[in-house]
Structure formats: C-alpha cells, structure tokens
Amino acid sequence: MRAFYLAYEKCQTVSGKLSWSHYCELLSISDDNKRSFYEKEAVNSGWSVRELKRQIGSSLYERLLLSDGDANKEKVLSLAQNGIEIRQPSDIIRDPYVFEFLGVPENKPMLESDLEKALVAQIEKFLLELGRGFMFVGTQQRVTLNNTHYYVDMVFYNKILRAYVLIELKTKKLTPEAAGQLNMYLNYYAAEVNDPDDNPPIGIILCTEKDSIAAEYALGGLSNNIFASRYVLYMPNKEQLIAQVEAVLKSWNEKKDNDHE
Numbered sequence: 001m002r003a004f005y006l007a008y009e010k011c012q013t014v015s016g017k018l019s020w021s022h023y024c025e026l027l028s029i030s031d032d033n034k035r036s037f038y039e040k041e042a043v044n045s046g047w048s049v050r051e052l053k054r055q056i057g058s059s060l061y062e063r064l065l066l067s068d069g070d071a072n073k074e075k076v077l078s079l080a081q082n083g084i085e086i087r088q089p090s091d092i093i094r095d096p097y098v099f100e101f102l103g104v105p106e107n108k109p110m111l112e113s114d115l116e117k118a119l120v121a122q123i124e125k126f127l128l129e130l131g132r133g134f135m136f137v138g139t140q141q142r143v144t145l146n147n148t149h150y151y152v153d154m155v156f157y158n159k160i161l162r163a164y165v166l167i168e169l170k171t172k173k174l175t176p177e178a179a180g181q182l183n184m185y186l187n188y189y190a191a192e193v194n195d196p197d198d199n200p201p202i203g204i205i206l207c208t209e210k211d212s213i214a215a216e217y218a219l220g221g222l223s224n225n226i227f228a229s230r231y232v233l234y235m236p237n238k239e240q241l242i243a244q245v246e247a248v249l250k251s252w253n254e255k256k257d258n259d260h261e
Contacts, residue, residue: 003027007035018042021049025056033080034061040083045132054128058098062241066248067095067229073249084132086160089202089225092131096230097206101125104233112169116140116153119169133160143188152185164189164201173209174228186224200224206231 007027022042029035038061042052064084065075078085086092102118104110116139119126127134137155144150154167166189168182182203189201203226210228 007032017046019049022047022052025049025052029056033076036080037061037083040081044083051128054101057235057238058100058129059236059238059241060094062238062245063094063096063098063236065245066241067093076249086131086133086158089161089163090227092133092158092161092165092202093204093227093229094129094131095210096232096236097129098235099126099129099231099233100235101129102233106232106234108233110171112153112171115169115171119154130156133158134165135159137164143185145184145188150181150185158202161199161202162197163199164193165204166201167204167206170205170207172207174205174207178205178207179226179228182226183224186226190224203227204229 004023004027008023018039022039026035026039026042029038038052038056041047041055041060045051047055061079064079084091099119101122104118120139123136127136135157137157139154140151141155142149142151152166153169156165156167157163158165166182166185168178170178182205186201186203194201201224203224205226205228207228207230210230
C-alpha cells in the first residue's frame with residue numbers, strides 16, 4: 001500500500017479499468033516511464049492480469065524501443081504517455097516477436113508448416129503478441145496468377161490501419177526471394193482483394209535471422225510496405241535488452257550533446 005501511494009499520490013491518475021491485481025504487477029516496475037507504458041497498454045488493450053505479466057516478462061517495452069534501432073527520449077516519453085500509437089504500418093512492427101507460448105525448445109529444427117500450425121493452435125496468444133487491432137483471416141490463402149496457384153502463409157486484417165496484413169513464415173534467415181514473393185502477394189491483394197475503403201496491404205516476413213544490410217537491399221525501393229522481423233521461441237534476456245536500450249539512449253544523448261557543441 002505504501003508503494004502504491006508513492007507511485008500514485010493523486011488518486012485521479014488511477015484507472016478504474018484495472019484491478020488491484022493489475023496494480024500489484026505494475027508496482028513491481030521501478031522505472032516510471034516503463035510502468036506508465038504497461039499501465040496505458042493494459043487499459044488500451046484490455047489485458048488480463050495474466051496477459052500483463054506475460055507482456056512484462058517478454059520485455060515488450062524494450063522490444064518496441066529497439067524495433068527500429070533508433071530509440072530516443074522522445075520515443076520513451078511517447079510510449080509512457082500514450083502507449084502504442086498506431087498511425088502508420090511501421091507502428092505495428094515488433095522486433096523480435098516472442099513465441100514462447102508455443103513451448104518449442106530453443107534449438108529444435110522446425111518446418112514452416114509446423115510453425116504455422118502451432119501458431120494457429122495458439123491463435124489467441126499469437127494475436128496478443130501481434131498487438132492491437134488484429135483480426136485473423138486465415139492460413140494458406142490462395143493467390144492465382146496465370147493459372148498458377150500460390151499461397152500466403154497467414155493473413156490478418158488490422159482494423160485500426162484498415163489494411164490486410166500478410167505474413168510469410170521463414171524458419172531460416174531473410175532472403176531476397178522471400179521479399180519478392182511477398183511483394184507479388186501484396187500487389188495481388190491491392191488489385192483483387194482490397195475494398196475501396198481499405199488502405200494498401202502490409203507484408204511482414206517473420207524469420208529467424210535478419211541481416212540489416214541484406215534486409216535494406218532486399219526491401220529497399222519497393223512501393224509496398226514490407227517489413228522483416230525476427231522471431232524467437234523463448235523469452236528474451238531482459239537484462240540484455242535493458243542494457244541495449246540504455247546503450248542506444250546513451251549513444252543518442254552523446255550525439256545530441258555533440259551536435260549542440
């Protein structure tokens with residue numbers, strides 16, 4: 001109770017949408033900005049206490065700060081004050097995605113079809129990991145071009161962005177061929193599937209490894225929104241992620257100080 005009072009001296013700041021159990025979990029977070037972020041997201045996304053614990057355990061806050069490799073104080077404050085704001089396709093991307101709920105050993109080889117089946121079997125948890133606004137459309141959605149059939153691994157619709165989200169699963173590192181194939185699917189959806197009110201479809205390649213230079217050349221210059229993100233089958237090392245965030249912010253602050261000089 002003392003910790004609760006110190007963190008929330010003004011009772012008006014306490015959300016009526018969260019339970020005491022939610023706040024007991026939130027009080028375990030010492031950093032004010034981080035605690036504020038999880039509180040905002042718990043309210044905005046309607047997380048249960050169990051879902052809140054899972055998101056804290058998966059280091060969602062640090063993953064979001066590191067997703068575009070350009071964490072800064074403005075981004076920290078924005079997440080703390082507003083939670084996740086979804087205004088453009090890049091706002092829905094996380095890196096890495098964490099699939100610990102599948103219960104697959106870290107180094108066990110896995111076929112793409114098996115990964116797809118496992119994600120569908122745990123679709124509620126997968127939707128939680130994808131984030132707010134996602135609705136599941138289906139797997140192996142057919143795309144027919146010149147009497148040749150192709151199949152999109154997984155298709156979702158994001159009601160906030162009003163756009164289809166096409167996901168290709170790769171149990172290996174990102175390749176230029178995967179980017180080209182997904183780009184073809186996006187062109188098809190834009191021309192044949194989209195309704196007049198829909199925004200351009202979004203593509204996400206989920207892979208085990210993503211070389212930044214290879215990704216830049218594979219995805220650069222494409223007119224469609226295609227993103228490559230890593231996925232891991234286990235909870236990330238929280239201390240390591242926190243250290244990475246602190247290192248990026250320190251580098252950003254030093255650069256800012258040098259620019260002023």
